[in-house]
Amino acid sequence: MLQQIEEPCSLGVHAAVVIPPTWILRARRPQNTLKASKKKKRASFKRKSSKKGPEESRWRPFIIRPTPSPLMKPLLVFVNPKSGGNQGAKIIQSFLWYLNPRQVFDLSQGGPKEALEMYRKVHNLRILACGGDGTVGWILSTLDQLRLKPPPPVAILPLGTGNDLARTLNWGGGYTDEPVSKILSHVEEGNVVQLDRWDLHAEPNPEAGPEDRDEGATDRLPLDVFNNYFSLGFDAHVTLEFHESREANPEKFNSRFRNKMFYAGTAFSDFLMGSSKDLAKHIRVVCDGTDLTPKIQDLKPQCVVFLNIPRYCAGTMPWGHPGEHHDFEPQRHDDGYLEVIGFTMTSLAALQVGGHGERLTQCREVVLTTSKAIPVQVDGEPCKLAASRIRITLRNQATMVQKAKRRSAAPLHSDQQPVPEQLRIQVSRVSMHDYEALHYDKEQLKEASVPLGTVVVPGDSDLELCRAHIERLQQEPDGAGATSPTCQKLSPKWCFLDATTASRFYRIDRAQEHLNYVTEIAQDEIYILDPELLGASARPDLPTPTSPLPTSPCSPTPRSLQGDAAPPEGEELIEAAKRNDFCKLQELHRAGGDLMHRDEQSRTLLHHAVSTGSKDVVRYLLDHAPPEILDAVEENGETCLHQAAALGQRTICHYIVEAGASLMKTDQQGDTPRQRAEKAQDTELAAYLENRQHYQMIQREDQETAV
Structure with missing residues (x-):
């Protein structure tokens, strides 16, 4: 759009923390003096380069020339890519998108010292350390060495395991899925405090x-x-x-x-x-x-x-x-x-x-x-x-930088400007299955939620107080828990979901509940995530919510088995899966067909459905076949998830993973589904499978620890 080329860029909603492009100047690489002849240069090239080696290694292609402004709080981001099960390697891409890439640094590429030296003259500088407590200590020790006056305050995005310092400063015990945009706002609005060393x-x-x-x-x-x-x-x-x-x-x-x-x-x-x-x-x-x-x-x-x-x-x-x-x-x-x-x-x-x-x-x-x-x-x-x-x-x-307690100017619960003395608010809970599948679609996730009951809390209550009221719901004999559509009790691991302050739902760390008010995360309903709640597809007693999953292309026509009629042959089922004939497969199954049938290469119906890319057939098999079909292997050791990953079928991979397929199984070459996606050069699918594999491992560890 040529007419917009000359228009100034506002730097977006996070302009206060973004380093403007005008601050960054290209630096020329140091060159030999012009007084020496070319012959002398060539003769002494090795000697001079050996002397200037350290200087060359410190050379950067740009320098920072700041223009101080009292309204700006420029941010320097350091990410440890190895922290928190390699979470850092994924989140660094988000920071590169929201900020100037020249203010985001990978700590595995030389540490924080050179970046801090470049930005030492920036006024009102703030630092965000993305990693564990060890990463924070590394940055603080480097600041001691450089003796910056005044020292820039350091905020924390906890990616490690213990994160005790991050908990102390209200940043929580670990990063879940809070939007990067909200993290940047918290860093900008945080309070500056002192820490003894x-x-x-x-x-x-x-x-x-x-x-x-x-x-x-x-x-x-x-x-x-x-x-x-x-x-x-x-x-x-x-x-x-x-x-x-x-x-x-x-x-x-x-x-x-x-x-x-x-x-x-x-x-x-x-x-x-x-x-x-x-x-x-x-x-x-x-x-x-x-x-x-x-x-x-x-x-x-x-x-x-x-x-x-x-x-x-x-x-x-x-x-x-x-x-x-x-x-x-x-x-x-x-x-x-x-x-x-x-x-x-x-x-x-x-x-x-x-x-x-x-x-x-x-x-x-x-x-x-x-x-x-x-x-x-x-x-x-x-x-x-x-x-x-x-x-x-x-x-x-x-x-x-200590994370500040949030307070919105106008409560989102109602149109009234003053905070009401009491709030009567509906509580609904969401399963982990539905959350993983739908958390980018607010309306569909709301439809998939299960009403738990109604709580009455003070209008200015934080989530810590609200938690106590919610946990009492199912303890009251005449309360909402008795008439709840699901008889499942709340699990100890439930957490709040923020449904208003971002374009999608995201989890709130339990250690940060005292920092958030009820009126900030909900309008007319509070949503909570219960990892042990069954998904909507697993609750036949509940109405099935609208879902992005494919619907049946043909209307169901029940077919009753005759007394002497033989069940369909397995080859018919295989042929229906190969041809992507969903209606025929459904009819054969109702006539008694075995959905676990295998062909001569030990391939199941699910293997054939994945090969043809039939989402309808895949979804039907996942809903009606025994769970063993998920991890069934063919002759070369491949599961259906290996095939889907190799073919780059992201939606089908999502269906299979959410149904409970193992992400740790290997084929005859020793590859997991994630590695098959990497070989197919589908980086987004590989990142998704890696994230789900990490979550699956944590779930298994928790179950084994409980046993």
Whole structure:
């Protein structure tokens, strides 16, 4: 559109965080001086290039020349592609779409230092760290090295496993499917807070004798600064065993379930062996000049934690909840104090169900002396530290972005401007099957939802309060739960769905429920996602909602079997599937045809339907054939999902995956369906299959863990 070429670009709804193209200038590559002759240049080419090697490696094809504006909060995005089961590799594409690609950086390509140096003069700069707590610590340490004044505040998109720092700053325990546009808005609107960071200085203990030395121990800590915690004893020993085993045999630690089982086995064996039961005899702890050693020896802990933030071990609260502190001040991440906590085996076990450890003290400085080699860990990085004297002091305070609690100007529940005193609102729940299939189509997903009942909540209530009202629904004998269309109870893993603030539904992390109001995520109805609820297709007692799945091209004509009539031959069924004759296949099945029939190459009807690309026949077979047909293999070891992936049939792949087909099965060449899609160069289908494979593995791990 030539008439628009000269029009200025508004940079879209996220203009405040986007780096304008006018800030980016092309940089010329450094060249040799013109005074030297060509002959001299050639003669000294190798010598000069070797001297300028580091300079050449630091050269970038562009430089940043900012124009400061008080309305702008330019954003620098760092993505760790390996975090969270390779979630980072997928989400980086979304950031490249919403932002200027020159402000999005892959941390696997050299780290954050060069990017921070380029953007050090940008006013009001903010940083978004996409990764785990280790990624955040890496960026904060680099900011310390560069000494930027003022240091840019750092926000977090949690992609790791523990994400304790992200939970503390309200960013949640992990990324699910929140739109990138909303994440950018949260970063822009977030509050700037301070985070204490602590120095660790370790030196050998001169009083330790030769008999206390351990050949496998080291004199150096893995990190000399921590943001979350420093601990020694039982938890560090389990983490160290895991890290050493994974380094020795990385191929055995390729799933979260195996990792969990290894942790559990190591913890149990360490408990039986009692390797940490004598911890109190070999340590001396002095906090702010007060010797806590007698108190520790009376407690006999198997683990001691020096905690900076309220969260620990994937979301637990070892110091306890704010109302339980009694003789101590409430815990904060910016007060310049460490919390010292001791754990026995009993309190460690109770930690996972809401318990806490033994509160020892709050202090500004710690001197820890060990008389033998003891396992320690610094923000999850373990080692076996030789007998040492460790001094912990406050290093500095990092500037962070805390996710702010949302509040819309006008409630979306009704046309009234003021927030009503009470809201009477319908609650409907959605199955995971329907959510995966329809969450981009709001209207169809609403039709597929199942009414649960009605709740009455205060007009300004957040989701945390609303959760309590919803969970009481099915406990009331005369409530909506008794007349609910489904007799299934709510599962413990249900979560809220935001139905209003984006173009599609998306899940709200449970750790962020206190940040969202009811009037912001719903208009006249609250939708919740229940992963254990049966999908609409699996509930014959409910009306089937309108669906994007193909409908029958022919009207059903029931055919009753005659008493002596023989069921149809299997070859007739095979021929109907090959010809994409849906009506004939349906008629043969009603006449007694076997939908599990195979031909001479062991191919099922579903294999033939996939080969011809018949969506109607595929859908009919998935609804009426036994579940064994999903993972049935032909002579070359291919399942129907292998075939669909190789042919790039995305819709059919979706049908088969949602029906419950295994994504981990391999053919004779050792390929999974995802790898077949990659060989067919269908990257979008491969990404979808990889995402579903990851989700399927998590589901299986949860089921096996429950068993």
